Amino acid sequence: MRLSVIGAGYVGLVSGACFAELGHSVLCIDNNPAKIDAIRSGQMPIYEPGLDALVARNVAAGRLTFATGIDAAISDSAAVFIAVGTPSRFDGRAELTFVHAAVEACAPFLKAGAVVVNKSTVPIGTGDRVEEILATVRPELAVSVASNPEFLREGAAISDFMEPDRIVVGVEDDNARAVAEAIYAPLTAKGAPLLFTRRRTSEMIKYAANSFLATKLGFINEIADLCEHVGADVAEVAVGIGLDSRIGRKFLNAGPGFGGSCFPKDALALLNTANDVGAQMPILERVIHANDLRKRNIGRKILKALGGSVRGATIGVLGLAFKPETDDMREAPSIDIVASLDYWGAAIRAYDPAAMEQAKPKLPASVVYCDDPYACAEGADAIAIVTEWNEFRTLDLARLKAVMRRPVIVDMRNVLSAAEVEAQGFQYDSVGRPGREA
Known part of the structure; x- marks a missing residue:
């Protein structure tokens, strides 16, 4: 089938590439020319394991193409997926400006029988508003509106798409149901559960x-x-x-x-x-x-480990992204932890395998970024493990201790063995486990 995806961010790019992998012909559209140029050259705008290879393979096969504007190129699409951002507004409600704009922009080019599918995370009832916009712009056109929320974990998005726990589609007519069944047939043929609901129920499920x-x-x-x-x-x-x-x-x-x-x-x-x-x-x-x-308060574990004060101390922070296998810094706990340490007078060194560039605008300018965990630990009074990257599970503890000023580890993800750490002479604190000091 011919599909279009509006938005080449995390959800849109992963979904578009995976739809192409299923054999569909996919046009992925984004209004950021620099992003599209980078993708075409093989540079992904997000860190997601395996995504660069997936995109390259489907581009080479001719199943995945990119564009910077919504135009007649989408007119032969059986479905147009809306996968634009819905960030929180100042009042905590979802900002739907980008969703509405995408629907208005694609409406003039839709063919009869097309399905407009909300893949963005949207409040309950957004599909009704999409119908209203389409009816205003193209009152003569018979189209369907569906909800198809994504359940992709950052760091495992491709496997989550290709081997889903479930596929949820909210529909209000038989046309939308039939198109969704055809789109996901390669997955349902392998046993993936396809759950159809009413549209508002689908929005609520997400x-x-x-x-x-x-x-x-x-x-x-x-x-x-x-x-x-x-x-x-x-x-x-x-x-x-x-x-x-x-x-x-x-x-x-x-x-x-x-x-x-x-x-x-x-x-x-x-x-x-x-x-x-x-x-x-x-x-x-x-x-x-x-x-x-x-x-806001978890950083006090470091205060306690260093006797109640970190003023003048150097703290090495291992892990900045909100979870491993991603460079996403949105709402990452490290932001509050580093801000607290900085406020309390600590000097901060930091290392993350993927997220340091994304972290820089969100962390104090005084943070020193390092090339590896051992450079991060150089001269440190304590190391705090904030993100559970696998490489932190296999740290060379003797090497780590040799470069630190004080052998203190605060493990906020419980990635290390207390017995092994303490056997190396570290003072070790973790989360929710009995405290034992060397």
Whole structure:
């Protein structure tokens, strides 16, 4: 099938490349010429493992092309996917300006029977507004509007698309359903579940899923705090409760709080939707508030490890992105942690395998960026592990200790073995595990 994707950001570029991999002919459109030129030359605008090879393979096969404007080139598309940004406004609601603009721009070129598909994360009822825009611009045209939320984890987006837990499509007519079935036939043929709902239900599923996962993370972080007070081990607690099939093991890793482009934004947008219609969501409200507090306060672990003050101390921060295998700094816990350390008078050295360039505009100008973990640890009074990149799990502890001024590690992701770290003579602090000082 011929498909168009408007937006070559994280969702749009990954989805477009994966649709092409399924055998469809895909036109990916973005209004940023520099971004499109970079993609055409093989430079991806985001860090996502395997994406550059996937794009190159499908460009070479002629299934994936790029453009910088919405024009008649989309007129033969069976479906046009809207995959533009919906950032939070100042009041926490989703900004839909880009969605509306994309719909208005594509409307003059749509063919009869085409399906406009919202893949952007949008508030419940946005599909209705898209229908209104299309009816205003092209009142004579019979088109369908669908909702097809994405469930892509940064760092594992390609496998999530090609081997999904489920595909959710919200439709209001048989035409939209038939087109969606044809688009996803290569995946459903391999057993991928395709769930059809009404459009508003599909929009709700996306927000409900992310808000529930955020709630799991918020809960296990509170359990971690309690574990530290009573001498229990949150990692073992997570295994013990995660083996219950009603709970599940995923999203039970304690840490410095959740961040990224989805959980904070989507939870807040859902809460605002509830407020707008007079519904109460006290659990979600508490999750959002608790996560904000956690990101602001987790840096105090470093204060405690250094005796209550970091003024004049050098702190090495390992990991800046909100999670491993991405360069995304949106709502990353490292932002609050580094800001606190800077405010308390520490000198900060930092290293991240992918996110340092993206971090620079968000962190204090005084931060020194390093080429590897050991350069980051040079002369440090403490090392804080903030993102669980795999390379931090296999650090050469003897080498690390040799370059540090004081052997202190604050592991905010529990990536290291306490026994191994302490055997090397480190003072070690982690999250939700019994404290044992060397």
